[in-house]
Amino acid sequence: MTAAPGPLPTIGEAARLIEIKAISPVELTELCISRIRAFDGQLNSFVTVTEERARADAKRAEAEIASGHRKGPLHGIPIGHKDIYATKGIRTTAHSKILASNVPAEDSTVVAKLAEAGTVLIGKLSTHEFAMGGPSFDLPWPPARNPWNPAHFTGGSSSGSGAAVAAGLVLGATGSDTGGSIRHPSALSGIAGVKPTYGLLSRHGIYPLSFSLDHAGPMAWTVEDCAILLQAMAGHDPKDPASVLTRIPDYRAALRSDLKGFRIGVIRHFHDQDMPGDPEMVRAIEAAVVTMRELGAEIRDVRLPHLLDFNACGLVIALSEAFSIHAETFRTRFRDYGEFFRERIAVAALISAPDYVQAMRMRRELTAKTLEAMKNVDIMVAAAMPGPAPRIEAVEKFGTFKRSTYASPFNVTGMPVATVCCGFSASGLPFGMQVIARAFDDATALGAAHAYERAAGWRAKRPKLAS
Amino acid sequence: MSEPELMSRAEVEDCLKRAGLSLSVAEIDGIHQISGYLRAMLRRIGSDRPMEAEPASTFRSPVA
Numbered sequence: 129m130t131a132a133p134g135p136l137p138t139i140g141e142a143a144r145l146i147e148i149k150a151i152s153p154v155e156l157t158e159l160c161i162s163r164i165r166a167f168d169g170q171l172n173s174f175v176t177v178t179e180e181r182a183r184a185d186a187k188r189a190e191a192e193i194a195s196g197h198r199k200g201p202l203h204g205i206p207i208g209h210k211d212i213y214a215t216k217g218i219r220t221t222a223h224s225k226i227l228a229s230n231v232p233a234e235d236s237t238v239v240a241k242l243a244e245a246g247t248v249l250i251g252k253l254s255t256h257e258f259a260m261g262g263p264s265f266d267l268p269w270p271p272a273r274n275p276w277n278p279a280h281f282t283g284g285s286s287s288g289s290g291a292a293v294a295a296g297l298v299l300g301a302t303g304s305d306t307g308g309s310i311r312h313p314s315a316l317s318g319i320a321g322v323k324p325t326y327g328l329l330s331r332h333g334i335y336p337l338s339f340s341l342d343h344a345g346p347m348a349w350t351v352e353d354c355a356i357l358l359q360a361m362a363g364h365d366p367k368d369p370a371s372v373l374t375r376i377p378d379y380r381a382a383l384r385s386d387l388k389g390f391r392i393g394v395i396r397h398f399h400d401q402d403m404p405g406d407p408e409m410v411r412a413i414e415a416a417v418v419t420m421r422e423l424g425a426e427i428r429d430v431r432l433p434h435l436l437d438f439n440a441c442g443l444v445i446a447l448s449e450a451f452s453i454h455a456e457t458f459r460t461r462f463r464d465y466g467e468f469f470r471e472r473i474a475v476a477a478l479i480s481a482p483d484y485v486q487a488m489r490m491r492r493e494l495t496a497k498t499l500e501a502m503k504n505v506d507i508m509v510a511a512a513m514p515g516p517a518p519r520i521e522a523v524e525k526f527g528t529f530k531r532s533t534y535a536s537p538f539n540v541t542g543m544p545v546a547t548v549c550c551g552f553s554a555s556g557l558p559f560g561m562q563v564i565a566r567a568f569d570d571a572t573a574l575g576a577a578h579a580y581e582r583a584a585g586w587r588a589k590r591p592k593l594a595s
Numbered sequence: 596m597s598e599p600e601l602m603s604r605a606e607v608e609d610c611l612k613r614a615g616l617s618l619s620v621a622e623i624d625g626i627h628q629i630s631g632y633l634r635a636m637l638r639r640i641g642s643d644r645p646m647e648a649e650p651a652s653t654f655r656s657p658v659a
Binding site: 436437439440441443444451455458459462471474475476477478479482483485486487488489490491492493525526529530 | 602606607610611613614615616617618622625626628629630632633635636637639640641642644645648649650
């Protein structure tokens with residue numbers, strides 16, 4: 129019997145180890161491959177593992193570094209991409225029969241930027257079908273499972289990204305977020321994830337779900353790792369009409385060790401009144417608020433519009449835009465989609481054009497009200513999910529229609545959010561907290577989330593995996 | 596919380612047909628059962644926000 133492969137370092141740690149030649153990109157990549165082989169059989173976090181490509185990337189990185197051409201902290205770091213990110217020459221399926229044999233001719237912009245930074249591409253990660261339909265058992269690949277307890281849901285739709293990072297199969301991953309799809313799996317899988325400001329990252333080459341709500345973003349074990357990934361991913365791209373030409377700050381330099389001088393607004397009404405959360409989760413949020421106060425922050429309550437307003441607005445826009453993307457294929461290949469995706473999106477047929485326009489007008493109003501609520505604070509915090517991960521088979525097809533999410537408001541407003549682990553349930557499942565900043569102040573959200581993460585100490589705990 | 600008021604079955608069927616979708620009876624049933632939640636959302640959004648509330652509104656219509 130062979131010993132289980134050892135744990136992975138974080139991206140920050142690995143970058144330092146590579147710099148001092150204590151580990152090589154090839155060794156790090158082989159460690160990831162060993163861990164995928166040992167543990168992914170029960171997690172299903174990958175749709176495609178690209179071992180050959182990973183080994184070639186790692187060898188190239190090692191040679192470049194040895195010859196004095198180190199590109200930075202991501203050089204030689206193995207990562208995975210959500211399988212809606214186009215990868216040149218590598219199957220990109222959106223976890224759907226519809227695209228089962230789709231091999232793109234070019235990389236998406238973010239994939240190309242991360243490759244340029246020297247990352248090692250180790251594979252394509254599971255997603256809910258087209259970033260909306262899951263967890264589903266009627267697709268060509270099974271749904272990802274939660275490394276903290278494989279009987280439970282990972283959250284979605286960046287489900288494989290959450291599972292693979294939490295299990296230590298990759299050091300970082302890409303995700304996308306239209307109504308919480310980076311933040312939900314980050315919270316339920318106990319990792320860090322960033323939904324950046326709308327327009328900060330290019331979506332060119334990422335299969336769209338809802339063009340006015342879609343965000344690309346990084347997922348990793350720590351906020352520092354997300355900052356490192358975001359640095360390489362951000363930037364203007366004329367190929368994405370929503371991409372904004374703005375200065376990209378040094379995100380890692382914005383990471384802080386305290387919160388002195390910070391005014392933090394806690395959005396308690398989301399989890400106390402609008403969509404009551406699990407008492408254990410609420411206690412975890414309150415404990416996190418105490419930690420932030422001890423770090424020097426001034427804490428106050430803030431009140432945003434009712435969660436139902438944000439969710440009605442976000443869901444009507446998301447369904448309308450998603451339907452417009454899939455309408456033609458729905459008419460010809462409806463049954464080639466999985467049940468969850470096709471039936472959820474078919475509900476959009478009940479939405480009229482004036483309904484959509486009214487939702488877009490409401491969106492502007494909600495954004496203005498949210499900015500007004502932030503007038504006297506630097507950042508806001510809110511729960512990421514109402515409780516720990518449910519059992520995977522308990523996730524309802526139409527649950528999104530019946531229950532609001534705490535994440536949707538910041539897709540509607542486009543504001544940046546860093547999600548961090550803020551504790552565990554008695555059953556050992558993680559909770560997450562959202563740290564929200566003003567548009568294009570992503571660095572402040574990262575800085576505050578990092579300070580909390582370092583002080584709270586939850587990063588010392590990893591899931592116990594069975595091979 | 597009480598269950599929201601459903602759209603009529605005929606209205607749901609008409610909308611799906613107009614969208615060009617051929618669904619099974621069970622699928623139509625499922626969407627009909629969830630239609631009340633969608634209707635509640637649409638009511639919450641309302642139908643009276645004027646043109647000036649457009650996200651990209653840059654001018655006032657002379658006829659508004």
